[in-house]
Amino acid sequence: MKVGVWEAFLLVLRRELALSFRRPDQLLQPLVFFLIVTTLFPLGLSVQLSLLRDMAPGVLWVAALLSSLLSLDALFKSDADDGTLEQLALSGQGLNVIVMAKTLAHWLVSGAALVLVSPVVGTALAIPEAAFGTMMLSLSLGTLTLSWLGAIGAGLTVGLKRGNVLLSLIVLPLAMPLLIFGAGATDRAISGASAAGALYLLAALCVLTCTLAPFAATAALRITLE
Amino acid sequence: MWTWFYKLASPPYVFGVAAALTPWFFALAALAIGYGTVAGLVFAPPDYQQGDAFRIIYVHAPAAWLSLFAYTTMAVAGGIGLIWRIKMGHAVAAATAPVGASFTLLALVTGSLWGRPMWGTYWAWDPRLTSELILLFLYVGVMSLRPAFEDPARGDRAAALLSIVGVVNVPIIHYSVLWWNSLHQGATVAKIGKPAMPGSMLWPLLSMLLGFMLFYGAVLCIRVRGEVLNRERQATWVREAVKSR
Numbered sequence: 373m374k375v376g377v378w379e380a381f382l383l384v385l386r387r388e389l390a391l392s393f394r395r396p397d398q399l400l401q402p403l404v405f406f407l408i409v410t411t412l413f414p415l416g417l418s419v420q421l422s423l424l425r426d427m428a429p430g431v432l433w434v435a436a437l438l439s440s441l442l443s444l445d446a447l448f449k450s451d452a453d454d455g456t457l458e459q460l461a462l463s464g465q466g467l468n469v470i471v472m473a474k475t476l477a478h479w480l481v482s483g484a485a486l487v488l489v490s491p492v493v494g495t496a497l498a499i500p501e502a503a504f505g506t507m508m509l510s511l512s513l514g515t516l517t518l519s520w521l522g523a524i525g526a527g528l529t530v531g532l533k534r535g536n537v538l539l540s541l542i543v544l545p546l547a548m549p550l551l552i553f554g555a556g557a558t559d560r561a562i563s564g565a566s567a568a569g570a571l572y573l574l575a576a577l578c579v580l581t582c583t584l585a586p587f588a589a590t591a592a593l594r595i596t597l598e
Numbered sequence: 599m600w601t602w603f604y605k606l607a608s609p610p611y612v613f614g615v616a617a618a619l620t621p622w623f624f625a626l627a628a629l630a631i632g633y634g635t636v637a638g639l640v641f642a643p644p645d646y647q648q649g650d651a652f653r654i655i656y657v658h659a660p661a662a663w664l665s666l667f668a669y670t671t672m673a674v675a676g677g678i679g680l681i682w683r684i685k686m687g688h689a690v691a692a693a694t695a696p697v698g699a700s701f702t703l704l705a706l707v708t709g710s711l712w713g714r715p716m717w718g719t720y721w722a723w724d725p726r727l728t729s730e731l732i733l734l735f736l737y738v739g740v741m742s743l744r745p746a747f748e749d750p751a752r753g754d755r756a757a758a759l760l761s762i763v764g765v766v767n768v769p770i771i772h773y774s775v776l777w778w779n780s781l782h783q784g785a786t787v788a789k790i791g792k793p794a795m796p797g798s799m800l801w802p803l804l805s806m807l808l809g810f811m812l813f814y815g816a817v818l819c820i821r822v823r824g825e826v827l828n829r830e831r832q833a834t835w836v837r838e839a840v841k842s843r
Contacts, residue, residue, distance in 0.1 A: 524763055528756045532746050541742060542760060545735035548728070549770075588763050595755045 380465040381473045388477030398446070402482055403489055406439040410493045421498045428497035429558035432507070433514070433551050435493075436486055440515055441540055443482045444522040447474060448530045448593065457530075461597060467590045475523040475589070483515025499562055506561035506571070513574040514554040520585035521546045527592030550577065607684045610835045613826045616819040623816035630809030638802035645799075654712045656803060660810035662705035665733060666768050668698030668814065672740070673765045676758025688754035689829055691761065692744060693821035697814060699737035706730060725774040726782035729767060736764040750829070 375383070392399055413431045414424055451457040451474075460470050487508050494507055525543040529535030557570035605611045638656040645652035672694040679687030709727070710720040721727065740761045747753030774782075795803070830836045 524760075528743060528760060529746075531752070535746070538739075538742060538746055541735075542739045545732050545739060546763070548732050548735075552728075588759065592756065592759055595752060595759060 375465070377465065377469055380463075381469050384460070384470050384473035385477050388474055389480065392477065392481045398443075399481055399485070402439040402443045403485055405442055406435050406486055406489065407493065409435040409438060410497065414497070425498045425500075425562060428494070428499045429507075429555040429562065430551075431497060432490065432493060432499075432511075432558065433555045436490075436511060436515060437518060437544070437547055437551060439486060440482050440518050440522065441543060443478065444519075444526050444543070445529075445536050445539055447478050447523060447526040449526075452530045452597075457593070458597060461593070467593060468586050471523060471527070471589045471593065472586050475519050475586070478523075479516050479519040483519055484512065486515060487511045499558075502564075503558065503561035506567045507558045510554045510557040510567070510571060510574055513571070513578045514550045517550055517574070517578045517581045518543075518547055520581035520589075523589035524585055524592055527589045527596065529596075530593065531596040550574070553577070607682075607686050609686060609689075609826050609830045609833070610839075612686050612689075613823055613839070616823045616826075620816055620819040623812050623819060627809050627812035627816055630805050630812060632809075634802045634806035634809055638799075638806065642799045642802055643796075648716060651712060651715055654708050656806045658705060658708040658712060659803060660807045661701045661708060662730065663807060664810050664814055665698055665702035665705050665730070666771060667811070668694050668701055669733060669737070669761070669768060670765070672698060673758075673761045676754075676761045680755055680758045680762075685754075685829065686826075688758060689825040690818070690822055691758060692754070693818055693825045695737060695741045695744075695757075695761075697817055697821065699734060699741065701810075701814075702730065702734045702737060706734065724782055726771065729771040729774050732767055733771060736761075736767060740764070 410431055413427065417423070417427070448457060451460070461467050463470075490508055490511055491504050494504055499507060522539075522543050525539045525546075528542065529539045532538065553570045553573045557567040557574065560567040560570065606615075634656060639653055642653070644650050672691045675687045675690040675694065677687070678684055679691065706727075709730075713722065714720050740757050743760055744753045744757040747756060827836060
């Protein structure tokens with residue numbers, strides 16, 4: 373039976389989501405990590421609201437980057453360990469499509485969930501409600517871009533025994549521009565200025581990685597699989 | 599042209615050529631750097647604003663330029679290895695990475711030494727500085743990915759792919775002083791029309807740049823020979839080459 377490209381994409385996506393929702397603890401852990409890390413900063417630094425507000429964008433973004441990174445390691449790992457990934461690669465569908473579906477699923481359960489929790493963290497960090505829209509939009513664009521970049525890193529390190537630290541070492545430098553523009557957009561929104569410029573740049577980075585990163589991630593997987 | 603390209607894929611040929619080129623590169627580098635040092639440190643007039651402190655540019659600018667050049671070399675060599683499966687491409691990429699990382703570090707250190715008296719701080723979170731620091735991290739990533747694989751061929755290809763992905767940073771560094779309002783000064787040498795520098799300052803700088811390139815070539819030749827010896831240690835020609843010494 374020949375399955376179309378779109379159908380294959382949806383099948384893999386549904387499989388990934390079903391697998392994630394059957395292990396709710398793995399779904400929740402990065403979110404709890406995100407909450408805990410953002411709680412650490414006010415405790416460690418100062419509970420002065422004005423100071424907190426100045427640091428909030430940076431804290432929020434660094435915590436978001438780290439917590440998405442936590443779940444990246446698992447993106448291809450379990451499928452590579454039990455041989456599913458080889459079967460998917462041999463299925464006759466382009467590996468591209470499969471990588472895209474898996475990465476999108478990763479973003480839906482890590483990045484998108486993080487965006488939904490961010491208003492709570494924003495309130496705790498004294499970010500004004502007027503800035504929530506920009507904060508959530510910038511976080512969605514940023515985490516999606518990070519998932520694509522992370523797919524490259526995860527593809528490169530999937531065959532390694534202790535690839536977790538190396539994965540961070542590879543992905544974080546590539547993610548630094550995201551942090552700059554993302555925290556910049558949130559910062560401008562907090563001070564009431566227009567964040568359009570930084571948001572456009574984030575969107576441009578997102579489009580760039582959406583179109584190019586699947587090819588790089590596929591090539592990375594082929595290197596480690598063959 | 600193509601036969602020459604194919605010859606470069608052969609380890610013994612590369613080994614020989616690198617050995618023959620090394621003394622030439624070193625001699626010419628010594629000439630260019632020698633002239634650049636004397637003319638830059640002694641004969642060039644002090645800057646009207648910065649005084650003698652500007653002279654660090656004769657190390658800083660060539661090192662920064664080489665950090666980008668070496669990265670591009672690494673990515674192109676890795677790409678050649680990845681696309682045409684030429685092992686020598688990977689050998690050149692592996693030999694380049696630590697040299698490029700050293701140039702990046704040198705550019706950062708000389709820049710911050712200059713920044714202390716001029717900007718009043720060793721470090722500023724400026725686009726040019728930050729992107730150069732990211733370049734250093736990219737070098738470190740590539741250098742730590744390669745040996746992480748048990749199968750060296752796989753590590754080569756993974757490192758090549760990562761360095762190609764990281765190439766996006768190279769134009770960002772180069773244009774960062776144009777795109778953002780940067781504390782770092784804008785382009786002074788590579789400007790269309792007249793460079794914003796008198797000849798007595800410019801010629802030593804260009805000479806230093808050439809000298810650094812030649813020095814990089816010499817070091818690369820030596821390192822490539824080491825890589826070839828290590829990678830081909832099972833080959834008979836290596837045993838014969840070592841024995842004939």
